[in-house]
Amino acid sequence: MRRQFSAEFIYQLSALIVAAILVQAVYAVTVHPKARAVLAEQAARLTANPNYVPERSFWVLIKDYEQESEIILFLWSMAIIGYKFWNIRGERRLLELDLIPLAEGQSILPEDTREYARGIEALPEPERELLLPRALLAALNRFRMTHNIPDASAEVGQVCDMHSEYLDTELAIVRYIAWAIPAIGFIGTVRGIGGAMTQANKAVRGDISGVIEQLGLAFNSTLIALLLSMVLMFLLYGLQQAQERLVIDARSHSDRKLIQHLQSR
Numbered sequence: 001m002r003r004q005f006s007a008e009f010i011y012q013l014s015a016l017i018v019a020a021i022l023v024q025a026v027y028a029v030t031v032h033p034k035a036r037a038v039l040a041e042q043a044a045r046l047t048a049n050p051n052y053v054p055e056r057s058f059w060v061l062i063k064d065y066e067q068e069s070e071i072i073l074f075l076w077s078m079a080i081i082g083y084k085f086w087n088i089r090g091e092r093r094l095l096e097l098d099l100i101p102l103a104e105g106q107s108i109l110p111e112d113t114r115e116y117a118r119g120i121e122a123l124p125e126p127e128r129e130l131l132l133p134r135a136l137l138a139a140l141n142r143f144r145m146t147h148n149i150p151d152a153s154a155e156v157g158q159v160c161d162m163h164s165e166y167l168d169t170e171l172a173i174v175r176y177i178a179w180a181i182p183a184i185g186f187i188g189t190v191r192g193i194g195g196a197m198t199q200a201n202k203a204v205r206g207d208i209s210g211v212i213e214q215l216g217l218a219f220n221s222t223l224i225a226l227l228l229s230m231v232l233m234f235l236l237y238g239l240q241q242a243q244e245r246l247v248i249d250a251r252s253h254s255d256r257k258l259i260q261h262l263q264s265r
Contacts, residue, residue: 085242
């Protein structure tokens with residue numbers, strides 16, 4: 001578990017750095033130049049024709065620092081969620097394997113548990129640390145020591161419960177990002193409204209361009225934040241559902257493939 005946590009921490013940190021570099025590069029090369037070009041064109045048309053109504057531009061919509069930060073956090077969360085879905089895929093692959101090969105009607109006695117445990121212990125270490133092998137090994141060891149089938153079943157439940165809590169704890173950073181993205185959007189709203197208020201004296205004299213630009217920041221940052229949050233929360237709930245199904249299936253697999261075959265004489 002400690003090794004997996006270390007590898008995942010390095011992956012998450014690397015994903016954040018890569019997301020920040022890529023987004024900043026795209027903004028420097030594409031978003032900011034195109035947004036400036038669109039705003040300059042709209043200003044020129046508005047000067048020539050006071051009745052001109054500017055169209056909403058995607059580049060203007062995402063051009064500010066708040067939107068850039070929101071996109072970086074969103075891509076970071078997508079990388080984390082993708083990594084966890086990949087881990088679940090690996091865990092579920094073990095559910096398809098016959099880790100405890102038993103013939104129809106064959107029983108496992110306490111003195112047989114060591115032999116069956118060797119097959120699981122022969123798995124590569126990364127696979128041996130996954131949920132199903134740990135649950136099966138724990139049940140076999142407990143049955144060997146106590147000769148008690150309910151104790152072995154309870155050991156499977158305990159391992160599954162601990163793993164469920166571990167998976168839930170791992171989602172803390174994604175939940176934080178799901179909260180941080182709207183928070184950044186509201187920061188942009190406050191900054192935009194505050195900037196619009198500083199332009200009030202110009203608006204009184206008839207120049208409302210500054211007020212419009214600042215209000216655009218206020219609304220655009222919140223709009224992007226809410227859209228990204230909706231997608232992120234949908235994927236987060238999907239991940240939680242996949243993790244819960246994994247734990248349930250692992251417990252059911254352990255009961256069907258092991259607990260039901262135990263016999264204490």
